[in-house]
Amino acid sequence: VSRRGADGEVSWGGRRSSQGAAAGEAVPPPGGARRRRSGGGGRQVVAEPCAMALRAPAAGKFEGLTSYMREKHWDLQEKVLEFFNSRPDLQTPVEISMAEHRELCMRQLRALVQEANIRPFRLMLEDPGKYFAVTRAIGSVDMSLGIKMGVQYSLWGGSVINLGTQKHRDRFLDGIDNLDYPGCFAMTELHHGSNVQGLQTTATFDPAADEFVIDTPNDGAIKWWIGNAALHGKFATVFARLLLPSSPTWASTPSSSPSGTWRHTGPPRGGNPRLRPQGGAQRRGQRSSQVLRREDPPRQPAQPLRRRLQRRQVLQLPPHRWQALRRYPGGACGGRVGLAYSSVNVLKLGATIAVRYSLLRQQFGPPNQPEVCILDYQSQQQKLMPMVASAYAFHFATLFMVDRYSEMKKTHDEEIVADVHALSAGLKSYITSYTAKSLSVCREACGGHGYAAVNRFGSLRNDHDIFQTFEGDNTVLLQQVAGDLLKQYQEKFKGTALAVTWNYLRDSMATYLSQPNPITSRWEGEDHLRNPKFQLDAFRYRTSPALLRLEDLGSFGAWNRCLDPRRDIESVILEKFIEALPEPENPGGVKLVCDLYALDRIWNDIGTTGTLTTSPPTRPRYTPTALSLSLSAIQKLRDYLCFQVRGVAGQLINAFGITPEATRAPIAMQSEAYSSYTRQVGFQEYIPAAGAAGLFDSD
Numbered sequence: 164v165s166r167r168g169a170d171g172e173v174s175w176g177g178r179r180s181s182q183g184a185a186a187g188e189a190v191p192p193p194g195g196a197r198r199r200r201s202g203g204g205g206r207q208v209v210a211e212p213c214a215m216a217l218r219a220p221a222a223g224k225f226e227g228l229t230s231y232m233r234e235k236h237w238d239l240q241e242k243v244l245e246f247f248n249s250r251p252d253l254q255t256p257v258e259i260s261m262a263e264h265r266e267l268c269m270r271q272l273r274a275l276v277q278e279a280n281i282r283p284f285r286l287m288l289e290d291p292g293k294y295f296a297v298t299r300a301i302g303s304v305d306m307s308l309g310i311k312m313g314v315q316y317s318l319w320g321g322s323v324i325n326l327g328t329q330k331h332r333d334r335f336l337d338g339i340d341n342l343d344y345p346g347c348f349a350m351t352e353l354h355h356g357s358n359v360q361g362l363q364t365t366a367t368f369d370p371a372a373d374e375f376v377i378d379t380p381n382d383g384a385i386k387w388w389i390g391n392a393a394l395h396g397k398f399a400t401v402f403a404r405l406l407l408p409s410s411p412t413w414a415s416t417p418s419s420s421p422s423g424t425w426r427h428t429g430p431p432r433g434g435n436p437r438l439r440p441q442g443g444a445q446r447r448g449q450r451s452s453q454v455l456r457r458e459d460p461p462r463q464p465a466q467p468l469r470r471r472l473q474r475r476q477v478l479q480l481p482p483h484r485w486q487a488l489r490r491y492p493g494g495a496c497g498g499r500v501g502l503a504y505s506s507v508n509v510l511k512l513g514a515t516i517a518v519r520y521s522l523l524r525q526q527f528g529p530p531n532q533p534e535v536c537i538l539d540y541q542s543q544q545q546k547l548m549p550m551v552a553s554a555y556a557f558h559f560a561t562l563f564m565v566d567r568y569s570e571m572k573k574t575h576d577e578e579i580v581a582d583v584h585a586l587s588a589g590l591k592s593y594i595t596s597y598t599a600k601s602l603s604v605c606r607e608a609c610g611g612h613g614y615a616a617v618n619r620f621g622s623l624r625n626d627h628d629i630f631q632t633f634e635g636d637n638t639v640l641l642q643q644v645a646g647d648l649l650k651q652y653q654e655k656f657k658g659t660a661l662a663v664t665w666n667y668l669r670d671s672m673a674t675y676l677s678q679p680n681p682i683t684s685r686w687e688g689e690d691h692l693r694n695p696k697f698q699l700d701a702f703r704y705r706t707s708p709a710l711l712r713l714e715d716l717g718s719f720g721a722w723n724r725c726l727d728p729r730r731d732i733e734s735v736i737l738e739k740f741i742e743a744l745p746e747p748e749n750p751g752g753v754k755l756v757c758d759l760y761a762l763d764r765i766w767n768d769i770g771t772t773g774t775l776t777t778s779p780p781t782r783p784r785y786t787p788t789a790l791s792l793s794l795s796a797i798q799k800l801r802d803y804l805c806f807q808v809r810g811v812a813g814q815l816i817n818a819f820g821i822t823p824e825a826t827r828a829p830i831a832m833q834s835e836a837y838s839s840y841t842r843q844v845g846f847q848e849y850i851p852a853a854g855a856a857g858l859f860d861s862d
């Protein structure tokens with residue numbers, strides 16, 4: 164049923180549709196597409212033959228798209244990938260034991276730093292954008308390596324930079340950079356993870372010896388899940404409860420590892436170790452909680468609270484202030500930025516494998532006609548096309564977040580700090596949850612072949628799954644974002660100046676609480692629904708009903724029951740995508756992708772929460788006819804956009820720029836997918852090279 168085309172490209176069943184719907188070409192209108200007459204002889208309208216989608220983008224037409232999607236530090240990412248491609252001894256095999264994998268990750272990291280001379284830690288200090296670019300490339304090499312690197316630099320290194328004094332930096336930074344000092348970030352305990360206030364490890368100040376004594380008072384306080392502690396870690400930043408002779412409060416205090424017992428948590432996935440620090444003595448004078456004697460020189464004049472938190476010059480803050488610090492510790496913010504940003508790469512990779520497979524795979528078809536590729540089925544399009552659109556949308560939102568993070572590191576501006584904290588918590592939570600679900604959708608979309616280890620969904624799902632929990636459990640993070648938003652809302656209504664501004668929500672509240680429901684305004688025309696202003700109005704409108712109930716429910720009730728910050732996060736994502744749309748050109752139909760992201764979320768909202776179809780009591784009610792017209796128009800347009808995006812799916816995926824070495828799954832190979840697959844599973848001795856080509860040649 165398939166053959167090799169004259170140009171050497173793989174073409175399937177010789178079906179080259181004259182209705183190719185590459186970007187910019189005419190496509191059937193909504194409702195007119197995918198029409199399939201029942202009965203024999205009916206011809207299915209196919210947007211684009213598989214071979215067209217799989218061919219390298221035609222020169223000129225999609226060139227713009229690839230460079231449009233290319234990141235600022237692409238050259239650095241290429242350098243990382245080229246280094247690992249040139250070193251087969253550093254590549255991770257499909258099957259590997261946990262012990263071997265741990266050693267391999269350490270060798271990979273050492274080789275990167277000491278042989279390729281790429282210094283992630285220096286990049287983190289000099290230009291965080293470059294650091295995150297390297298983490299993204301490293302994640303394509305091996306996600307476990309990405310985690311290893313994150314623990315060493317973002318967590319252990321970040322804690323020394325953000326929480327340590329100059330003394331600590333002088334002592335540790337070089338060793339962290341060149342990997343002489345592999346280390347850990349030891350916050351979580353057996354009994355407490357999300358609730359950091361519940362930690363029980365103690366750091367008791369002994370004035371006579373002028374030392375802190377670190378202790379694990381009970382088994383519940385054993386440090387648990389601590390990355391890098393199983394094997395390679397030599398140091399740890401141990402988070403502990405500070406006990407002083409006069410008043411107890413909290414502290415974080417770097418501690419060196421020799422004091423304490425290190426244990427392994429056991430064989431399951433991840434298998435991070437336990438650490439039981441005991442009896443370690445540290446000199447007093449840490450940066451986060453300096454302990455001063457009465458006769459010590461007087462403190463600096465008090466600075467505003469936020470500035471003190473920012474600079475970590477905190478002297479025995481009352482517990483509630485520590486709580487504010489706990490929620491957004493300096494190190495964790497960078498970790499969250501990195502996780503959200505890397506998760507987008509995993510989503511792109513999953514979507515790339517699933518879309519390429521769906522373009523190659525043929526099942527069923529019209530009677531007496533060749534089979535069609537599975538991406539021509541509406542159900543497959545609806546699974547995968549919104550996912551591709553989301554990957555585009557998240558790409559721009561996370562680039563924006565990384566830029567803001569870099570700006571924050573340079574300026575320490577209070578508003579930017581608050582923005583980055585909210586953005587990183589919100590995007591980390593939203594994107595990693597979305598990616599985790601999408602990987603399962605991708606696996607299923609590839610049928611049985613999606614289950615094969617070589618096609619990678621198993622390991623991608625396993626490795627990515629924990630993104631939802633560490634650096635803050637996603638549910639708990641969303642609660643924190645919701646709490647912040649609510650607080651800002653209340654402050655705004657009290658007429659108080661916003662201490663912390665999440666600009667996007669502020670704007671939306673100011674504008675949208677006084678607007679009619681954008682969905683029920685009976686503007687069901689395509690131009691209206693594809694207008695970015697309408698789309699943003701609709702997104703922002705979704706937050707208002709919950710906020711309007713604040714008075715009835717009180718702040719806890721509203722927080723607990725109504726305020727879902729995911730809608731705010733989606734608004735930010737759409738806003739950043741719209742801002743990134745290239746004007747006046749539209750390479751590769753990016754506006755199409757943006758419209759699909761917007762309409763898909765609006766349609767989901769209607770199907771799940773219904774917020775967009777309800778009018779607050781203070782507003783005029785819409786008629787059922789108006790509502791049904793609007794809903795039907797939105798659904799039709801969303802389906803039609805899925806169909807149109809399918810027409811350029813191959814090009815959209817190619818523009819992610821994921822190399823075959825990074826994709827690796829045989830079912831995602833652009834050509835010879837099945838022969839690559841059979842070779843991978845060991846059939847090469849049965850199918851000679853010519854025979855493998857024959858798979859494609861048979862008629």
Ligand SMILES: Cc1cc2nc3c(=O)[nH]c(=O)nc-3n(C[C@H](O)[C@H](O)[C@H](O)COP(=O)(O)OP(=O)(O)OC[C@H]3O[C@@H](n4cnc5c(N)ncnc54)[C@H](O)[C@@H]3O)c2cc1C
Pocket residue numbers: 314318348349350351354355356357358387388389390391433434435629632633634635636637638639
């Ligand atoms: C592989 C791995 C590596 C890790 N690496 C490190 C590390 O290097 N250093 C380190 O310090 N820690 C590390 N951790 C710990 C990690 O940060 C914690 O697991 C995480 O913060 C969640 O805490 P928890 O496990 O106590 O979950 P819990 O807080 O017990 O959460 C369990 C469930 O309860 C829900 N829940 C909790 N509180 C609330 C609430 N208030 N309202 C509603 N629902 C709630 C959560 O949503 C979740 O579904 C690692 C964990 C793992 C698994």
